[in-house]
Amino acid sequence: MSAPHATAIIEGYLARLDLGLGGSDPQRRRELVEDVRAHFAEARAALADETDEDLLAICDRLGEPADLAREVGSTTVVAQPAASAPYVWSWLEVAAIALTVMAWPVGAILMLLSRVWTRREKVIATAIGAVTFAMGFPLSAPFVGPVVGTLVPSLGSAAPLFVGTLGSLPLVAAAYLAYRLTRTNSPRVRLA
């Protein structure tokens, strides 16, 4: 059985909420009023024999309609950077990836300065980059250098060095960083 003033209490609450949402997007406004109406229905269904006091207690627990309406406003403002933040790239990340290929130590420093990659990703990329950078030259230069020197005579004695540099390109590290950049989708915790 409904409380004596059930309609007045519930519809009064919803009307105040709707009024507070006056400046909001019409769809969001409709959705929130509908959600809170459903909340009333669920809460009332759990009552054995409701009274006006029970309904007023539900209103109290919901909070002031004006405060709820403000939540929509505040979350709307916060939602914009939160939705786009994970995908914000800047010249720093692009330069870090490019220089990881072309001049690994410089690229590694830029990567460490970036705030987009996590600490774990930085450690992995640094490890891959360092190993390939260190191993590339001694592994590839002695074998491939003479061949390239023959094929491209203009390189002359610089061929082993040239090939060694190519061999040491930490391509894997750069590819990993680029991959993680596109996969990053972690909303930052906003404590302030």
Add this chain to the structure above:
Amino acid sequence: MAVDITQMRKGLLEFCVLAQLEGEPRYGYELVQRLGEVDGMLTSEGTIYPLLARLHREGLVAVERRPTTSAGPPRKYYRLSAPGHRALTSFRREWATLRTAIDRTLQGGAR
């Protein structure tokens, strides 16, 4: 300072909501009840609805309507999406680090 705590609570609440949806889809009132069981989690029950709407807009949760067993209108169920899963995993990792750091700092301040 009280305002700052409220803001902090709000920021953390969204991940608590995502965590509640990790196992199975839940409807709004169910979430209110579950979070209400944890002391200090919900200062007002109504705040959950604008939050759920935002999580839906951001693609962290998906919504589906399911009929109820009673004669009432269909319930709106919220389900954790793949980006929501990733966000929750990422938050858990960050939170573990942050919690340790804050605990250490606060304990250091008390000495």
